[in-house]
Amino acid sequence: MARRPEPMSLERVRELVGEPSEAAVGKVRDHVDHHVHRFIAHSPFVCLATAHADGTADCSPRGDYPGFVKVLDERTLAIPDRVGNNRLDTFENLATDPRIGLVFLVPGHHETLRVNGTAYPTEDPDVLARLEAEGKTPKVAIVVRVREVYLHCGRAVLRSRIWDPESFALAELVPTLGEVIADRLGNPAVSADAIDADLARTAYKTLY
């Protein structure tokens, strides 16, 4: 096994990285203003970070049509829970620790939107009605009470070239889910192509 890297203290990190700029500290707001609302209204993708009271952490992607996360008021968001793997990691975490951190992306946009706060599940019909998509209303929604909102500077996105179409070639160099599953199964009768074709025909066709 590779040598386990040594941890370091926060003080040492601060010493090496330097102090934050005033702009970086002052950009944090406690509510959704019209610029932030516009960002959320055009975002088709958000990552939800939650933690369990036992200390384990989780980060879960959610995506849909742009604006699928609704701004109920300037301190409240609603995120639909669409069909997925039913693992309920996010809900199990929220039941023990309501804190949540969100990162919203807008394709082509350099900055990401960060929202931190607390969250809880709801089946409030007025909330679910607003989250209908493709004629289907979700059974559950996550309500986020906003505590901090800020635009995260675009250096990470710029360095990553994530929105550069040339970057799409990277996907060809990564195994498909079918390849990963077939490798783990180790059954020569079940090919990676067959699993990928099956996923394309079933799971990836039933998005709602």
Add this chain to the structure above:
Amino acid sequence: MGAAPGTAPVLVVEEVRPVAEGVRAVTLRAPDGGALAPWTPGAHMDVELPNRLRRQYSLCGDPADTARYRIAVKHEALSRGASEYVHLFLRPGTALRVSEPRSTFPGRTAPGTLYIAGGIGITAVLAMYLRDVRDGRGPALRYAGRGRAGMPFLDELPGTGDVVVAAADEGRRLDLAALARDAADGTEVVACGPPRMVAAVEETFGAERFGPVHVERFRAEPRSFADDAPFTAECARSGRTVAVPAGETLLDALLREDVAVAAGCREGVCGSCAVTVLDGEPEHRDLLGAPPGRMYPCVSRSTTEKLVLDL
């Protein structure tokens, strides 16, 4: 025939303008400013917003103005994302995909037709009413709403016509029973408004002595049907057979198998997804009244084990 997105024409937002409290009118033009496809009063079209949501909006402008279409959108309190987008985020210059205009209303109505509009429902009947006024066909308009401030296009109604505005905050409500009592035999009715109003109009004017009643709904009211039975849909042109289990709509099953069908309201009210039935007996669940040989796969199913569709 709601063209599929991608092949549909792209128009450009010319202006977004408040026309009443909570209502914005949007005018659309061709990118080159050229002539748009013609439309008849009563027509609506699909509009795909930048957030990919597609909705059906009535054309409520002047059909003689071939350079622009006008629609009007009410900001719904429980917006699923379309009316909110139009009200908070839509900007002039934005390109939007639209379908060709189409109509579920008759192209021509009888003289003395009674138009009944509730709130934003005025958008569906305004151009028809104004056409009948211009053609000297003596139409009547009853326009109901919560209050004048939230009722668009009051300023576009000619002062001399047979118009009654029933604003609830002035203590005036639409009295359908009285309206029916005073209406001549054979009166044709065109109505658009909230589900309860439309249902009341259909009931009141469904009586034998009146002419046809044409209605358009914003959204379908909740209804119940017999349990879904599974069936198969055979697509005659592509040669595909699609199994439609209970709990899945025919439209979703077709799309799942990559059979191209335009999806619209998914509630059986807009007509976007109409398909031609070659064999089998559809179980119609739409609110449009499918013409013989046609069905709306977003809601309608089959009473026979197999449907053969012209797809």
